[in-house]
Every structure is written in structure tokens, then in C-alpha cells.
Amino acid sequence: MTHALPHAAAPVVGTVVVPGSKSETNRALVLAALADRPSVVAGALVSRDSELMIGALRRLGADVEWDGDLLRVAPPARFSGALGIDCGLAGTVMRFVPPVTLLAAGPSSFVGDPHASERPMDGLLEGLRQIGATVTGDALPFRVTPPSRFRAEATIDSSGSSQFVSGLLLVAPRLPHGLTIRHEGDTLPSLPHIQMTVEMLRARGVVIDQPDETTWVVAPGPISAIDLTIEPDLTNASVFLAAAAATGGEVTVPAWPTHSLQPGLAFLDVIAAMGAEVALTDGRAAVRGTGRLTGIDVDLHAASELTPVVAALGAIADGETVIRGVAHIRGHETDRLAALTAELRRAGITATETSDGLRIEGGTPVAARLNTYADHRMVHFAALLGLRTPGISVDDMDCVSKTMPRFPVDWADLVA
Numbered sequence: 131m132t133h134a135l136p137h138a139a140a141p142v143v144g145t146v147v148v149p150g151s152k153s154e155t156n157r158a159l160v161l162a163a164l165a166d167r168p169s170v171v172a173g174a175l176v177s178r179d180s181e182l183m184i185g186a187l188r189r190l191g192a193d194v195e196w197d198g199d200l201l202r203v204a205p206p207a208r209f210s211g212a213l214g215i216d217c218g219l220a221g222t223v224m225r226f227v228p229p230v231t232l233l234a235a236g237p238s239s240f241v242g243d244p245h246a247s248e249r250p251m252d253g254l255l256e257g258l259r260q261i262g263a264t265v266t267g268d269a270l271p272f273r274v275t276p277p278s279r280f281r282a283e284a285t286i287d288s289s290g291s292s293q294f295v296s297g298l299l300l301v302a303p304r305l306p307h308g309l310t311i312r313h314e315g316d317t318l319p320s321l322p323h324i325q326m327t328v329e330m331l332r333a334r335g336v337v338i339d340q341p342d343e344t345t346w347v348v349a350p351g352p353i354s355a356i357d358l359t360i361e362p363d364l365t366n367a368s369v370f371l372a373a374a375a376a377t378g379g380e381v382t383v384p385a386w387p388t389h390s391l392q393p394g395l396a397f398l399d400v401i402a403a404m405g406a407e408v409a410l411t412d413g414r415a416a417v418r419g420t421g422r423l424t425g426i427d428v429d430l431h432a433a434s435e436l437t438p439v440v441a442a443l444g445a446i447a448d449g450e451t452v453i454r455g456v457a458h459i460r461g462h463e464t465d466r467l468a469a470l471t472a473e474l475r476r477a478g479i480t481a482t483e484t485s486d487g488l489r490i491e492g493g494t495p496v497a498a499r500l501n502t503y504a505d506h507r508m509v510h511f512a513a514l515l516g517l518r519t520p521g522i523s524v525d526d527m528d529c530v531s532k533t534m535p536r537f538p539v540d541w542a543d544l545v546a
């Protein structure tokens with residue numbers, strides 16, 4: 131199927147209410163299921179990734195129910211094991227749920243979408259093995275049998291994904307002796323996402339020491355249940371804000387958090403450095419395009435989710451854009467460095483894949499049908515190119531349901 135993307139005949143102007151953060155929603159759900167009593171999550175993301183998380187936690191015995199737009203979560207007295215838990219293509223499900231099954235009464239097994247088996251799992255599964263679990267498989271599908279004796283240390287290589295550390299951290303306080311997690315590896319991506327995990331645990335009374343940047347010592351103890359409201363997803367916000375910069379328009383996102391641990395926050399600095407004006411007032415973020423968009427040399431190691439949107443802006447900016455520090459996104463929903471290079475070239479833009487990122491010559495994209503590789507953020511990328519060039523389309527729109535099912539409607543409304 132071909133899905134046409136709207137061309138902006140005029141500067142894009144509007145306000146977009148962005149749905150809840152995927153990262154915060156799925157952490158909140160896991161923590162609520164591990165907590166000492168029931169709690170309520172407001173503003174949760176409604177999307178495939180959060181539905182997969184809800185489904186997985188229910189299979190393990192947690193009671194998770196919608197009550198209007200609130201999610202009520204009651205932890206089980208004891209987790210049950212479950213076979214064939216579906217992770218879809220969700221990194222947060224495949225990396226955060228298996229550690230929970232360390233506490234289950236029996237074995238669990240995990241499956242996912244065809245491409246999910248290419249996403250790295252090694253560091254996480256190694257951590258589960260060191261804690262004492264028996265794990266069969268090195269990627270999806272795999273099976274976890276809980277330990278008979280728990281060890282309190284795991285040293286893993288989390289350079290493939292920060293979610294290995296986050297997944298172990300989430301369950302750590304509930305293990306009989308707590309857990310010391312060490313990362314040993316060349317690089318550690320997405321540190322703000324690990325910090326989000328740490329802060330959400332601390333907010334629930336968990337004691338975590340960080341003797342150095344790559345060691346976390348988690349004391350055993352309960353996870354106190356708390357009710358919370360999820361922030362809007364700032365990475366998903368970036369595609370709408372980018373539309374203003376791409377067209378010389380103005381886009382506002384309300385409910386912008388004053389303090390946030392989401393790495394998507396960094397987008398405001400990136401877009402300002404590329405020439406747009408950014409205003410943060412009264413809990414709203416506004417980006418105004420100045421008609422000038424210049425290439426940028428940027429390290430997105432801490433906020434690699436932003437790569438597809440920044441690559442799209444680089445494609446239409448003046449001069450060269452270099453994105454560094456994101457080698458590990460070869461293991462995201464698809465190999466994003468290969469996918470972005472191929473689709474930029476298909477749209478007539480000169481692009482090269484480097485060892486840890488992309489080099490893009492800004493220009494004028496040509497009409498093309500772009501491949502999305504089942505990756506929601508490849509649609510965001512294509513949508514931005516489509517603003518400048520009539521005749522940009524994608525082969526699949528449904529993959530946006532991973533984190534933003536309303537994207538086609540909200541995007542069409544904004545651009546109209």
C-alpha cells in the first residue's frame with residue numbers, strides 16, 4: 131500500500147497535544163506491577179507498545195484495567211510464569227519484562243515481530259543468567275526459568291542498548307539481596323533513559339547508590355506504589371516542532387514539562403542550533419521557523435531516538451549535517467543508519483553512513499515512495515521530507531501505532 135504524505139503549501143502553524151511518553155508509561159506500568167499496593171497511572175500512552183506492556187504484565191498475573199483514561203494497576207501476590215509473551219517490536223517490553231519473570235513461580239517465554247529477533251538482547255540475557263536464571267536463546271524468542279538461588283551481582287555490556295541496564299534496575303530492589311549492576315563496554319548510550327529509571331525507582335523509595343557512572347548498587351526493599359501523571363512524549367513532539375522549522379511556521383506543544391528526564395528535551399537545543407527560534411513559556415514549547423535552516427554537527431549518543439527527525443531536517447537544511455554517536459541504532463526497530471541512508475538517497479539527497487552515524491548534504495528532496503521498515507520513526511522522517519516536496523509517500527503507515535496511533539490524523543490536521 132502507498133500512503134501519500136501531505137505537502138505544506140504554506141508555513142505550518144498550529145498546536146499539537148502530544149500523547150504520553152512511551153518510556154515513562156512502560157516504566158510506570160512495570161513499577162506499578164512490582165509495587166507494594168495498587169496504584170493509578172494517568173495520561174498513559176495508548177499505543178501498541180503500551181498495550182503490549184499491559185498484555186505482558188496481565189499474563190504474569192498483574193491486574194491492569196482501564197478506568198476511563200486512567201490505568202489502575204494491582205500487583206499480583208506472586209507473579210506466575212507465562213509462555214509466549216508477545217513483545218512485538220517494543221524494546222521496553224523485550225528488555226523490561228523478562229527481569230520481572232525472575233520473581234515468577236515458573237518459566238516464561240518471549241516472542242516478537244519478525245524483526246524483533248534482530249534486536250540485541252545479549253547484555254540483558256547475560257545479566258539474567260548471572261543472577262541465576264536459566265535462559266535458552268540469545269535473542270527473541272527465548273525462555274527464562276527463574277533462579278533457585280539469587281546472586282546479587284551482574285556485570286554486563288550494555289553498549290547495544292541502555293535498556294539492558296534499565297530492565298535489571300527495575301526489578302533489582304525486589305530481588306532477595308538487591309543487585310549491583312556494572313556496565314563493562316565501550317560506550318553506554320541513552321544515559322538519560324537510565325537516569326529516568328533510577329529517578330522513578332528513587333521516587334518509590336528505592337535506595338540506589340552510584341559509586342561511578344557505570345555502576346548501580348540497588349538495595350533490596352519494597353517499591354512503594356505511587357499515583358502519577360505521564361508527561362507528553364518529547365521525542366514524538368519533535369516531529370511536530372520540526373514541521374515549524376521546516377516550513378517557516380510556528381508549532382506549539384502544550385503541557386511541556388518544566389523538568390524532564392526525557393532525552394527528547396535535547397531536541398529544542400538541536401533545532402535552535404539549526405536556526406529556529408524556541409520559546410518555553412507557561413508550560414508550552416513553541417518553535418518558530420525563521421526561514422533559515424542550517425546543517426549541524428551533533429552527537430546524539432544520549433538522545434538517539436531523535437536521529438530520524440534530525441536526519442530529515444539535515445536533508446532540507448543548508449550545508450552539511452553530521453550525526454555522531456549513534457552506532458547502536460543499527461539495533462533499533464530497524465537498522466536505522468542503513469534505512470536512513472537508503473531512503474535519503476531514494477529521495478535524491480546525498481547521504482553516507484559513517485561508523486557511528488550519518489553525513490548528509492542538505493538539498494531539495496525529490497518525489498519518492500519511501501520504505502519504512504516497520505519503523506514508526508521512518509514515517510516521521512518521510513513526513514518531514516513530504517512537507518517540502520509534493521509526491522513523498524510511504525509503503526506503510528500502520529507502524530506509527532507503535533507509539534502514536536493518531537499520527538496520520540494529527541499530522542494531516544497540522545499541515546492542512
Ligand SMILES: O=C(O)C1=C[C@@H](OP(=O)(O)O)[C@@H](O)[C@H](O)C1
Nearest residue numbers: 153291292293319320323434435
Ligand atoms: O529506556 C527507554 O525507554 C528507551 C531507551 C533508548 O533505547 P536505546 O538505549 O536502545 O537507544 C531509546 O532509544 C528507546 O526508544 C527508549
Ligand SMILES: C=C(OP(=O)(O)O)C(=O)O
Nearest residue numbers: 219220221222435462463
Ligand atoms: C528505539 C525506539 O524504541 P524501543 O523502545 O522499541 O527501543 C524508539 O522508539 O525510537
